[in-house]
Amino acid sequence: MRFELIDRVIDATDDSLVATRCVTAAEEYLADHFPGFAVLPGVMMLEALAQAGRALVRRLDPAPGASRLVVAEAKNVKYGTMVRPGQTLTVTVKLTGRADAGYAMTGEGTVDGQTAVKGKFVLAPPPPDTFDPAA
Numbered sequence: 001m002r003f004e005l006i007d008r009v010i011d012a013t014d015d016s017l018v019a020t021r022c023v024t025a026a027e028e029y030l031a032d033h034f035p036g037f038a039v040l041p042g043v044m045m046l047e048a049l050a051q052a053g054r055a056l057v058r059r060l061d062p063a064p065g066a067s068r069l070v071v072a073e074a075k076n077v078k079y080g081t082m083v084r085p086g087q088t089l090t091v092t093v094k095l096t097g098r099a100d101a102g103y104a105m106t107g108e109g110t111v112d113g114q115t116a117v118k119g120k121f122v123l124a125p126p127p128p129d130t131f132d133p134a135a
Contacts, residue, residue: 003029003044003047004051005021005044005047005048005051006019006020006021006048006051006052006055006091007019007020007021007022008020009052009055010090012055012056012059014059014060015056015094015095016056016092016093016094016095017052017053017055017056017059017092017093018052018090018091018092019048019051019052019055019090019091020088020089020090020091021048021088021089021091022087022088023040023083023084023085023086023087023088023089024085024086025038025085025086027085029041029044030085038084038085039082039083039084040082040083040084040089040116042079042117045079045083045089045109045116045117046071046074046077046117046119046121048089048091048109048117049091049093049105049107049108049109049117049119049121050069050070050071050121050123052091052092052093052107053069053093053103053105053107053121053123054069054123056093056095056105057069057095057103057123060095068125068126069102069103069123069124069125070123070124070125070126071121071122071123072099072102072122072123072124073099073121073122074119074120074121074122075119075120075121076118076119076120077117077118077119077120077121078115078117078118078119079116079117080114080115080116080117080118081111081112081114081115081116082116083109083111083116087111087112088111089109089110089111089116090109090110090111091107091108091109091110092107092108092109092110093105093106093107094106094107096120099122099124100124101124101125102122102123102124102125103122103123103124104120104121104122105120105121105122105123106118106119106120106121107119107120107121
């Protein structure tokens, strides 16, 4: 199953990218998180940051490997306001440097001007012995 958590890129520079995700009640993972009070799971917010980061890397390096980057490290990830169906999560990622074969970034996701998620993360190629479902 593939989750697309970026609907559109709003702005991009050489070292940052802003994108949005309109959360709808039709997203199947919301049915169980939580019944009667659906909220976007924190791991999906972090994945939205990662997908925005991959989009930024693809702008810098359009080689096919850029889309295969995984979250190799996540630090200081903090969650704030909840993201509910009908709301738009706006994510901003910034490239802060290179980390070995990966890309160090900071990211923040906001809803109506309030922080929903923020943290630092590294996107890197998966280890060579990792299962590759695309193979």
